[in-house]
Amino acid sequence: MRAETQAAYVDYVSARLPALHRAAYLLCAGDAHRADDLVQITITRLYQHWKRAARSDNLDAYVHRMLVHTLIDEKRLAWARVHLTERPADLPAPAGGEVHGQVEDRSRLVQVLRTLPPRQRAVLVMRFLLDRPVEEVAETLRCSVGTVKSQSSRGLETLRGMLSRIEEH
16 A cells, blocks of 8 residues: 555544444444454455545445444354353443433443344444434445334334333332
């Protein structure tokens, strides 16, 4: 890769890395280690295909599509189903003011997202947390626009119900 092409890649990845980590974290239902792996694989593949990706009309959409496809590909591998140890319990958020409330809200959201089926979770993350249009989500997940809309509706209904039950307790 030529120096200016590599510099463009490094600039893009450096700027977008936090957003990619957030998206991967939510797609992986709050599993930070798996999200890190997902991002690493995605940016490695992006490096391999940078010339083609850089010509894309919407580079962010292209990379998010790569992220979702990497997750789907990873789930197909047999080793992805092996859990060597139990998942450690989440640590409680530190007490104190507004930040505490935001951490609790985020923790509740991630807890509920974990319970959703993978496709519903992917649709909700892409639509509402990554702010992607319905058509792009459908193309990324290789399904119809109607499927994205119905999965969004069902997922939001489930989220609302579970969050209200959590708030009641």
